[in-house]
Amino acid sequence: MMKQKLPLKKPITFNEKLQWLKLYDKNSIYSILVDKVAVRDYISKNFDENLLFxxxxxxxxxxxxxxxxxxxxxxxxxxxxxxxxxxxxxxxxxxxxxxxxxxxxxxxxxxxxxxxxxxxxxxxxxxxxxxxMADEHGELTDYKFMCFDGYVDNVMVCVDRHTGNTKFYFFNKDWQLKKYNKSSLSLPDDFKIEKPALMDEMFEIASRLSKGFPFVRIDLYCVNNKIYFGEYTFYPQGGYDANILPEADIALGNLIKI
Known part of the structure; x- marks a missing residue:
């Protein structure tokens, strides 16, 4: 898929380590967390049922x-x-x-x-x-947080889905642009979109939901000034994300401890 040899003995990049985790991280709770029905009980019992749609x-x-x-x-x-x-x-x-x-x-x-x-x-x-559910503009914006055992490196904001031309922007907790994907190369270093009012709280929720897992993407939504849980994603793009920049692939890979 990536047209590269997979170094399973010593994976380095984000995509390589996701493949390693597929093979060797066999935590049985993952099957509960990826099940969109079963995960509801998990969120309700361990966190807050008000996060659920x-x-x-x-x-x-x-x-x-x-x-x-x-x-x-x-x-x-x-x-x-x-x-x-x-x-x-x-x-x-x-x-x-x-x-x-x-x-x-x-x-x-x-x-x-x-x-x-x-x-x-x-x-x-x-x-x-x-x-x-939809916001005041009739949309539902995705906020996808890349989490490493409680540490949240960034959020990928997905906008304009309704146009068929979805845009993906990465920001850290300080709301600084992270040039992680190919499309970000054309953006100025000081590029910004409006920071949602509850973004800091979403970072905290993502941190709590992700503790104990080497890597997981936590998807959240914010509708009418209320935060909702979307899903747990353990292997974004199946670990074959060709849009991630090589330097980002290494930087994010360094955050996965295996």
Missing amino acids: PLLGVWKNPNEINYDELPNQFVLKCNHDSGSVIVCRDKEKLDKEYVKRYFDERLKREYFYYWRERPYKYVEPKILAEKY
Whole structure:
């Protein structure tokens, strides 16, 4: 994938160490944390249930979904993979046959075999529905925190998803731009976007959620001045992120202690 030899005996870069962690870090709790249903109990018991998006239902197949019990707007997603999401903004216009075909296919996906991410191998596929959430602009901005056993190096802010041209900006806790990806090379060193009011609190939450793990990306959201948990991601891009700059790949790799 990266067209380079993988030095498993002495990995150095971020991507190399993610491959090492896939093979040798076999903490069984990871399967709970990547399960979008099971992780809710973990967050509720160990941190704060108020971090969770309101849950509307969980089903083993799309035939079980009772749309009459759902509000006009909601989000459907799979618990066992990445990216299997349908956002419903108007239930009257929802193509339920498409939803059925979509999740029939997605529930059959064995996500482990895509990138050999061990935790997904032990997750029972399900569908869950969560409350539809958006900010005052009708968007839901992702804040993805790169965490190393409680130390949060940076947050990747994902903006303009609705345009189909998503932009990714990395900032440290002092809200200074980190030139970690290729697109950042064209930005001035003092580039800024508006810092969200609760960003410092999000850094603290990400730190608490990540303690005990050599690396994990903690995804959070902030909607109407309230912070919500998104998910745990242990191997971003499967450990094959070709957009990360070589110097960033080394710098982030140095933060993973194996």
